[in-house]
Each structure stands twice: as C-alpha cells, then as structure tokens.
Amino acid sequence: xxxxxxxxxxxxxRGILDPQGKAVADALHSLGFPEVTDVRVGRHVVVETRAxxxxxxxxxxxxxxxxxxxxxxxxxxxxxxVVEIAAVSAAAHG
Amino acid sequence: xxFGIVTFPGSNCDYDAYHAVVDQLGEQAFYLWHKDTDLQGxxxxxxxxxxxxxxxxxxxxxxxxxxxxxxVAAHAARGGPVLAICNGFQIACEAxxxxxxLLRNASLKYVCxxxxxxxxxxDSRFTSGYTAGQIVRIPIAHGEGRYVAxxxxxxxxxxxxxxxxxxxxxxxxxxxRANPNGSLRDIAGILNDxxxxxxxxxxxxxxxxxxxxxxxxxxxxxxxxxxxxx
Numbered sequence: 001x002x003x004x005x006x007x008x009x010x011x012x013x014r015g016i017l018d019p020q021g022k023a024v025a026d027a028l029h030s031l032g033f034p035e036v037t038d039v040r041v042g043r044h045v046v047v048e049t050r051a052x053x054x055x056x057x058x059x060x061x062x063x064x065x066x067x068x069x070x071x072x073x074x075x076x077x078x079x080x081x082v083v084e085i086a087a088v089s090a091a092a093h094g
Numbered sequence: 095x096x097f098g099i100v101t102f103p104g105s106n107c108d109y110d111a112y113h114a115v116v117d118q119l120g121e122q123a124f125y126l127w128h129k130d131t132d133l134q135g136x137x138x139x140x141x142x143x144x145x146x147x148x149x150x151x152x153x154x155x156x157x158x159x160x161x162x163x164x165x166v167a168a169h170a171a172r173g174g175p176v177l178a179i180c181n182g183f184q185i186a187c188e189a190x191x192x193x194x195x196l197l198r199n200a201s202l203k204y205v206c207x208x209x210x211x212x213x214x215x216x217d218s219r220f221t222s223g224y225t226a227g228q229i230v231r232i233p234i235a236h237g238e239g240r241y242v243a244x245x246x247x248x249x250x251x252x253x254x255x256x257x258x259x260x261x262x263x264x265x266x267x268x269x270x271r272a273n274p275n276g277s278l279r280d281i282a283g284i285l286n287d288x289x290x291x292x293x294x295x296x297x298x299x300x301x302x303x304x305x306x307x308x309x310x311x312x313x314x315x316x317x318x319x320x321x322x323x324x
Contacts, residue, residue: 012197016242017276019202068159071152071188073195074242 001050003085004057009078010070011042045069054082095319097123098136100166100182102157107143107179107299114299115140119315128160138175138318139166141182143235143297153196153238154184163189175219175318176291180236183283183293192286192293193251194243200276204237208307209274211282211296212262215255218285219321220292223313229266230310232296234274239295241277241284251284259283259294 012018018040025039047064051057061079070077097115101108108125115123126133128146133139146157157163163185170176170191178186186192199205208231213224224230243251251257259282263272273280275295283294298311 016197017200017240019198019200019276023202068151068155071155071195073187073193073244074197 001052003048003050004054005083005085006047006049006057006061007080007083008045008047008061008065008069009042009080010045010065010075011040011078013074013076016074042075048085054084057082095121095137095323096135097121097138097140098126098133099123099140099142100126100128100160100162101142102128102144102146102160102181102185104146104148105142105144105181107181107297108140110297110299111140111142111179114302114311114315118302118312119319121315121319126162128157128162130162131165133162133165133169136169138177139169140299141166141176141178141185142299143180143182146181146185149181149238152184152188153181154186154188157181157185158188167191170286170288170291173288173290175321177220177314177318178291178293179297179299180239180295183295184238186291186293191291192284193247194241194284196238196295197240197242198238199236199240199274201274204235205239205274206235207233207274209234209282209296210262210264210266210272211259212266213258214260215258217255218258218289218292218317220285220314220317221258222320223317227266229262229264230301230313231308232298232301232311233307234296235300236275236295239275239277241275241281241295243278248279248281251281252279254287256285256287256289257281257283258285258292259296 301308301311
C-alpha cells in the first residue's frame, strides 16, 4: 500500500479572538513592519500514513481532522497537500 | 457516597479533589485510572485539573479519547453527576459533554490567583448550597480558560439558567478587569442540558478550608452530596 505525507493546516475560526496572532502582529509592528494588518497563528500538522490511493488518504485525513486534529467549535482545517512519499524520496535521490 | 476521581497522565489536582471529598466532606473517594473502563460504582465522577497528555494538540483533546471516558459519558447520559474542573472542563467540552471550547487566555498569561465568582443559579445539584447571587472566592490557575461558544449556544445557556458561575469584581459587578481570561459573557462555569454535568475553570477543591484562603468551594461539594441523598 503506498505511503503518503499529508500536510494539514488548522487555523482559528474567523471571528474568534486570536491573542497569539495579535501578540505576533504587535511584535512585527515593533520590528518595523507597520504594513502588517493581521496575523493569525494556527497549527501545521504533518501526518504520514498508508492508503490505497491519494483520494483515500485525503478522505481519511479529513476524518482525522474532524475527530481529533481540529476542534470544530473554534478551528477550521484545510488539507493542503497529499504527497506520495516514495515518489518524493525517488525524486530526492535523483 | 462514592466519588470517582479520574487520573489522566498529567492530572495534578486529583489529590486536591480527594482531599476535599475525604478530609473536608467526610465522603468516600477513589482514583480511577484513565485506562480503566468502568467507574467501580462511583456515584459522582470528578474530572480534575491538570495537563492531561501534556495538553498536546489542544487541552483535553487527547484525554477525551481515554478508555475511561466512555464510562464517564455513559454515566453522564444516565444522569449521573460529573464535576469537571479546569482541565476537566476542557476535556468535557472536547468530549461533547458540554458545549463550547476553552481557548488561550486573551492576555496570553497563565493566571493563578483568587477570583470572585457570582453564583448565578442555585437551582442545581452543584449549587443548591449557595444563596442566589452569592459572591464567592475561588482560585483559578489556567492559561487556557477563555470560554467560547457561538451566539446561539450562549443565548441558550443563559436562557436555560445553565451559566451557574460568572467572573465578577469583589463587589459583584462585571467589568473587563473582573474577567481573568476573556471568557465570553464572563462565563466561569456551565451546566449541560440535563444539568448533571458541571464544567468550571475555577478550582472549588482548592477552596475548602479557610487556612488556604477560602472555604467557599466546600458548599459545592456539599450540594452534590445533598442532591444525591435527597
């Protein structure tokens, strides 16, 4: 069964106060980036897994997000990419 | 009456809960391990404070899937009382026993101090020992205690009288300084729809004798005993 690396982004829902993002925005302003208008800090989760296909891996990852990786009350998630790992290492080794 | 206190890896208020129940209340208590699958006859379950599973991912997110939680959920579904304190409150929300979620304090600071709460509803098995509107002093100790839920949920909680504790100033008034974490509507403690699960961020088990600064939490435990014996 092929192996996949799935990259998942979990971010605080719009409209929910993100004090961490606000602190980072304030720090960026202090460092000379006054153009920054908003920062939101979320979480990047990388899952390596096995699945019959990329579609199957994607579907299972969505289930993982719904059950554990994101809290539907406060967070949204996005499955950014599903990469077959063997293909990646083959490419890396040229 | 038997209190079952769940110990998760990382729980650190399980002993305080035990002390409150056994030494101050004079009732029986025993610890339930997170891998246990039954409540060993507990009449009341306490989900104590701490940092279960290191609070990795999100507070309570991993503890919620501990084997014992199935038994706790079944107990709650039967109408059995569950007292979920601090990390226990976070776990109960993650488990869907209570609505909403607890997020990082708006200040980003961990806050550990005595706070004033107003008892908003004494018509519950957790608060019958208080008088309506009573101001009590109970300590808080948390970095992620900002209660959030959508507007409809908040309205329902308020309308049903399920907001039982609110952060207030020493005189009982609400203002920004009285709220230590940015909780919506200054919420410090709520009940589930069947009113047998109480979740609260403050620690009543750490306020059961004057020598530690307040004995105001004891009435909460006495209320539970009174309700179950009634």
